Amino acid sequence: MQGQCPHIQTPRGNLKGSAIMIKKYVFGTPFPTNAVVTEMETAKDKLPFLETDNQGTFTYALSENDIVYGLGEQIRGINKRGWQYVSWNYDNPNHHEDTRSLYGSHNFILIRGDVTFGAFFDYAGKMEFDIGYTRRDLMQIRAAKNDLVVYIITGENEKDIVKQFRKIIGRSYIPPFWAFGYGQSRWGYKTEQDIREVAKQYQAAGIPLDSIYLDIDYMERYKDFTVDTERFPNLKVLAEDMKQQGIHLVPIIDAGVKIEKDYDVYEEGVQNNYFCKNAEGGDFVGAVWPGRVHFPDFLQPDARKWFGKKYAVLTEQGIDGFWNDMNEPAIFYTEDRLADTCAEIEKLTSGNMGIQEYFAFTGMVAGLNGNIGDYDKFYHNVDGKMVKHSEIHNLYGMNMTRSAFEALQEICPEKRTLFFSRSSYIGAHRYGGIWQGDNKSWWSHILQSMQQLPALNMAGFLFTGCDTGGFGCDTTEDLMLRWLQYSLFTPLFRNHAADGTREQELYRFNNVAAAGEMVKIRYSLIPYLYSEFLKAALHDEMMFRPLAFDFPEDAEAAQVEDQLFLGNELMIAPIYKQNAQGRYVYLPEEMMLVRMKSYDNYETEILPKGHHYVPVALDELVFFIRNQKAIPFAEPAESTAKTDLSTLRLLGYADASYELYTDNGVSPDPEDSLSVSTL
């Protein structure tokens, strides 16, 4: 294979076991992204492994057996070979196989083969990763400009490479303990009554619940930091009532600020030049949910501080969690483009539309949303210099979450606040989690979410999960059950759906009992999940790993794309196909299969290393405990506030013990209240 690309000389030879090393190579004049927090000298030697033309392109000859891991939130498999990915944060609800960009850009890859190394391309603009797409035997990585920093990381093994990388990007965000509870969300809860009804129905069904999310309809005309008092007459009282039941309300905050006279956020932003500017120096206008909006210039420290302080409007009403949305930023249209499009359409519709005109017509309309050209039309003020948005595009969402995180540390210094964002870049993992965006109620999206988990962990994002049950499209009961059986393992466990889709609160299904048991099992597992999360965050490790990371010599493990290790004790192998009554599983070592209908109704069986067909009924959860390991397992609670660690018992191999990490789940630095005990 290598012979086919003679111009690329990739040095071969096994670097495993060689000196641990991270080296930094600077090209041109990079924009400081704040992804890496460790000061490092710039290396003077030639960039190893990768060839560069010094124009922003980096190439690497791939051997047939090389595996490329990483890229965080992206489509396709755990092994990223065979596609071209584009780092360009994008509001894209279509997560298809032919998608190239999603909401986050995480430019860290790990090549595993004759040579095993990691590479981080720290670049805030558009980047392409052609990983064997143009040529199967070639990886070509292109930054729009040759102004970037490349970090090359070698180490003992894959886990070690990731750990070193994670060290230089800083500790991952750790949410409050309650954030590990189950959350119910829907774009469509329009009134206080809707929220109270959800809480009531969950209670009646006996299903634990820790949070209910407020989507855009709680606001007054979609204006950030306002509450529609007709539909939510007293948010403070509602939040208090919910807290009594152990439920936290989590409102959404969008990036765009509505242009409306006398609206304080708009007026203050204009007065202080806190909004992004157009080429003429005026405030740039885009359109999102509220109609015409300005975008806060989150790259300005003062604008970040100002916007962040606004979260107090909601914390004062008892809110202690937020999700930040539309912060790629999403732009439905700009006025200029809309006017041009309408004019063109006018011309087209006056005649008989032929096929080309018809395609042009549909293309123009579809091209209004997130049009890449619009991101060239606005600017950020960076220390007095105007920087075109497209050059720093991928940093926008991260700086929105940074604004909230830093301000909340001042507003509520005594406790952690829940944050997660849609858009992100590496570095955002220090400020909050991310959810995996607008998926669909498709079977393939269970697998898609799972395949992103290790790559997200590599990039520092530990607090993550997807819209359980699927956001777009209508879900089905079997899909929901299988989805719960996967999502109950992810740190963020939230059922969320789009307006207009089939309602998917768990009490709406025929087999409410089975769904409820799955959520209860989640609560039994929370002490384990939280403990493994703390370990991963405090020791810069991955909570979810491909099998090959723990069994590097096992060639079959390297092929497995639909099973993951979770922490040091578990392996998950969810069902993601409709009507499947079981699945094939590969065990790289002997393991204990656990088959659970409810937290106190389960069977275990020891299975030898190798391939197995495992039947899994629709109302059963199956997972695996690794050889000679055990996990802590609690009585399920109605909410995390009622978790009772005195009910913990060990589930797994008889003589195994478990090292449990706990803290008070609240204080900003978990190390202040960390307790490590052996069970």
Ligand code: GLC
């Ligand atoms: C975006 C978000 C989605 C939310 C919707 C309405 O599509 O990704 O989660 O429900 O906006 O706010």
